[in-house]
Structure formats: structure tokens, C-alpha cells
Amino acid sequence: MLAFRFLRALTLVHRTTPNSSNAARSRRIQRAAFASMAYSAGPRRAWSRALLCRFHFHRARRRCAGRSRTAGVPRRPSTTGSPADGLRRLVPGGTEMDYCSLLEETADYIRCLSKQVKLMQSIVDSVGPGGR
Amino acid sequence: MEPGGSSGVGSVNSGTYTPEIAESLRFEEEIQSLIDPSFDASSAAGGSFTALLGLPANQAVELLHHPGPGEPPASAASSSPIAGDLWRLRLVEQHAVTDTLRLPFGCSSTFPSDAALVERAARFSVFATDDSPASSSGGGLSPELKAEPPDSHSPPTLPVPAEKPRRPSKRKECEKSKAKAVAKKSKSAEENTSAAKPAAEENTSGDKLPYVHVRARRGQATDSHSLAERARREKINARMKLLQELVPGCSKITGTALVLDEIINHVQSLQRQVEFLSMKLAAVNPRIDFSGLDHILSAECGPLAMGSGCGGGASDPATWASETAASTGGIRRMPPPQQIWHLDLVHPQQSSTVWENNGAAHPHFLLSPATSLVGYDPASSVPLNSNQLKTEL
Numbered sequence A: 001m002l003a004f005r006f007l008r009a010l011t012l013v014h015r016t017t018p019n020s021s022n023a024a025r026s027r028r029i030q031r032a033a034f035a036s037m038a039y040s041a042g043p044r045r046a047w048s049r050a051l052l053c054r055f056h057f058h059r060a061r062r063r064c065a066g067r068s069r070t071a072g073v074p075r076r077p078s079t080t081g082s083p084a085d086g087l088r089r090l091v092p093g094g095t096e097m098d099y100c101s102l103l104e105e106t107a108d109y110i111r112c113l114s115k116q117v118k119l120m121q122s123i124v125d126s127v128g129p130g131g132r
Numbered sequence B: 001m002e003p004g005g006s007s008g009v010g011s012v013n014s015g016t017y018t019p020e021i022a023e024s025l026r027f028e029e030e031i032q033s034l035i036d037p038s039f040d041a042s043s044a045a046g047g048s049f050t051a052l053l054g055l056p057a058n059q060a061v062e063l064l065h066h067p068g069p070g071e072p073p074a075s076a077a078s079s080s081p082i083a084g085d086l087w088r089l090r091l092v093e094q095h096a097v098t099d100t101l102r103l104p105f106g107c108s109s110t111f112p113s114d115a116a117l118v119e120r121a122a123r124f125s126v127f128a129t130d131d132s133p134a135s136s137s138g139g140g141l142s143p144e145l146k147a148e149p150p151d152s153h154s155p156p157t158l159p160v161p162a163e164k165p166r167r168p169s170k171r172k173e174c175e176k177s178k179a180k181a182v183a184k185k186s187k188s189a190e191e192n193t194s195a196a197k198p199a200a201e202e203n204t205s206g207d208k209l210p211y212v213h214v215r216a217r218r219g220q221a222t223d224s225h226s227l228a229e230r231a232r233r234e235k236i237n238a239r240m241k242l243l244q245e246l247v248p249g250c251s252k253i254t255g256t257a258l259v260l261d262e263i264i265n266h267v268q269s270l271q272r273q274v275e276f277l278s279m280k281l282a283a284v285n286p287r288i289d290f291s292g293l294d295h296i297l298s299a300e301c302g303p304l305a306m307g308s309g310c311g312g313g314a315s316d317p318a319t320w321a322s323e324t325a326a327s328t329g330g331i332r333r334m335p336p337p338q339q340i341w342h343l344d345l346v347h348p349q350q351s352s353t354v355w356e357n358n359g360a361a362h363p364h365f366l367l368s369p370a371t372s373l374v375g376y377d378p379a380s381s382v383p384l385n386s387n388q389l390k391t392e393l
Helices: A002-017 A020-040 A046-057 A062-069 A085-090 A099-127 B002-012 B019-035 B040-052 B057-065 B075-094 B104-107 B113-123 B125-131 B140-157 B157-161 B166-187 B192-206 B223-244 B257-281 B288-302 B317-324 B335-340 B348-357 B359-367 B380-392
Strands: none
Touching: A002 A099, A020 A046, A020 A099, A020 B157, A020 B257, A046 A099, A046 B040, A085 A099, A085 B288, B075 B257, B125 B359
């Protein structure tokens, strides 16, 4: 499921933006990756729902979505507040969850992320070194 | 007094008569007379004790030995515990059946089988009638009295009764703690938690016998709040364990804060990897080989790949429209199946038939950027369309 969606999205991106820079395209591809992750996870998961909401409602403001999505948030020491603050920032939709469900969502998120990474890695590998 | 004692002894003469029994009888009656001046030694001797001894000796022995059937009592060893236990039994059963429950709590382990003994003794109606005399007397004296005989009988008797009913002592402890647990459950004993918890943990670790599972665990608070909190904590611990298994190298770490840090690191690294790979993919225009795709998709989700969406509903009608507009005529042999082969993957079964009908067209649809990606067909229909692919890409 994940593979289908992602490959489709990948080819779409390549087709529709042949002229744009690599950076913009990589952004779109990254977004496509997360979107396909969210779609394949389904609406049962809180993090996938949060991701889908983000994509649907912030479609016009892509930059915001891109910024909020990336993991570039510096991790502050968790001396104040609950120990799961850093995790809440990382997992989509984590700010509005209680600790217990946060842990569950994190587990599912990690699983899905690793699947996505494996998929992308295998695509890159299959294209081969002669891709560029 | 003497004739009564001797008569009592005499009745047992055939069985387990030893001088010690006579001694114990004399001790008992003297002490009884001390407790209760109105105590009629002869009548008492004629009462419960001789009644006990009036039982066939083997029954009495059985009564006494029942707690510890496993140990083979040597004859010498058996007689002295019998004497000692008989003595104790005599005192015990005099202070009413109602006092028996005090025994497990009040006694030390020198009277290990007393509770069981008394229970069984109570079954015999003879003993039940005899609780009237001196039942009120010396309830406080009884522990002292019970403390005395071990000292007097100590060397021969103590090690044997100490060793003999080890299992029943465990059982009794279990009963004791069961009773405690029940008692604690009945009253909401919050203040006991801190003190009782180490004892409870020690108990639970030491007790091997099965016990009835009460909802509030032994030695822990039965408050509804604390129950809910405990359940919540257990849930959280279970999920932390799952996370630890997911994250590589996390199972060795002890301490929640470090584990959480590790998890955060892992998630961050995964997200960075996604970003990096997307950069790579952006640079590379993937001329995806069919065989390569085979690899990817089989690695990711094997047989599921066959099921491509067959429902009429397209999730991105806009993209479909743009694709159909952009496509060249030569490529699109069958526009309708295209729409059917959407990636919703709703009806995999139906799609298989569609696949079979359009076997030749599959890789083409897969790889041509003009069409959306619908799946792959392991059937080797590649060579037919390879030239078409080249024209497309």
C-alpha cells in the first residue's frame, strides 16, 4: 500500500515539475512521503489524522506545513514540564494526546517511518548509481 | 487426680504410652488447677483429654499427624510431639473455638499445627462440649502457658515440630495472609500500603502456593483511585516496553528518561533519513526498471501489490483529469480500465480479472509517467512494451 502510493506520488512529482529546482522537488517528495504514510496508516491513527489534516487544510500554505513538519526543532532539555515534551513535538498530533496514547502513537509512527525509509532506500538503490 | 491421670494413661497403655505422656498429664492438670481453682482435675481428666485418649489411639495420632503426612515420624519422635501437641491441644481447645482464630495471628511458629489441629478437633463433638470450663479464664494467660511448654519440652520436641510442619506452616502463613488480604480488602486500608508493601512484596515472593486472586493485590491499597492509577501505570509500562523493542539498542537502557531520549533520537534520525532520501530522489529521475520495481514492491508488500484499486472512486480526480489530458493517444489503449485501476485498492479481487484482461498493458501503465501508478504484474510482459516505455521516458 505504502509503496503504491509513494511511487505514484513520486512519478507525479517528477512529471509535474520538471523545471523546478531539486530543493523544491525534494520538499514535495518529502511531503509526498509523509502523505503516503498517512494514507496507508489510515484514519485510525491519531498521528495520521493529524498529518492528513495538515495536508488538507494547509495546502495553500505549503511552507508552513513544511516547516512544522520537519524535525529541525531543537530539542530542549526536558527539565521543565513532562518528560515527553520532545516526543510530543516530533510526533504529529502529539501535543493533544495524553502520555499513554502518545507512547502508542509513537510506536506506530516509528514503525511507519521505518517502512517508508526502507521503501525510499530501495527505490534509490534500484535506480542505481547511474541515475544521475 | 492421680487415679484419673493413671486411668487416662492406662487406657492408652496399649498404644503410645510413654512416661512423657504421664508427665504431661500431670503438668496439665496442675496448671489447670492453677488457672481455675474450681477446676476438677479428675472430671477434666475424665473429660476432654481422656475423651481424646478415649479415641482410638491411632485416630488421635492421625489427628496430630495429619498436618504433616509427608514426614515419616520415628516412633520416639512421634511420641513426644504427640505428648507436646496433646498438651497444647488440651489448653487450646479449652479456650473456646472462638479463640482459635487468634492463634495464627498471635502465635509464634512453635505452635504450627495448632490451628489445623483445632479445626479438626472441633469436628469431634466431644471437644465442642468442653469449651465451657475456663473459657473465660486466662485468655491472656494462654499465650504465656503456651510459651511455657516449649521451654520445658524444648530439646526433644521443638526441632521436630519445627521441622515437621513446615509445609503446613507455609499453608498457614498463606491462610494468614489470605485472611489479611481479605481483611484489608474489606476495610480501606490506605495507611497500610507503605508499611505493608515491603512485607507484601516479601510475602508474594516467598509464597509459592496459589491463592485466590483478589482485585486489590496483597498489601496494596484498595482505593479506586489507586487501582485506576496502577492500571494506568501498567499500561504505560507495557507501551514503553514495546517502544524499547522497536528502537534498536534501547532495551539495555534502564530509566525512563534515557529511554525517552533514545526514542526521540531515533524518531529524529528517521525523519532526517526521509529528508535525505527525498533529496536524492528529487535529483534522480527514477527510470524505474520493471524488475527493480518487482524488487521494491515484493520487499515491501508481496502479494498485496496485485490488488490495485478497482473502485470507481478516485481520490484525486484532478490528477486523473490532468493525466488523461496529457496522455498521448498511442499509450492509452484503454482509458476506462485506467480509471478503474486507481490506487485506492478497495477491491483487490476484482482487479485481478482486470489485470488478466489487460496483461500486456500492465507494465506500460506502471512505468509511464502519463499514467498513474497502479501496480505491477509479475507476468513477464515487459519486452512487449519496452520500446513504448522508452518513447515515454
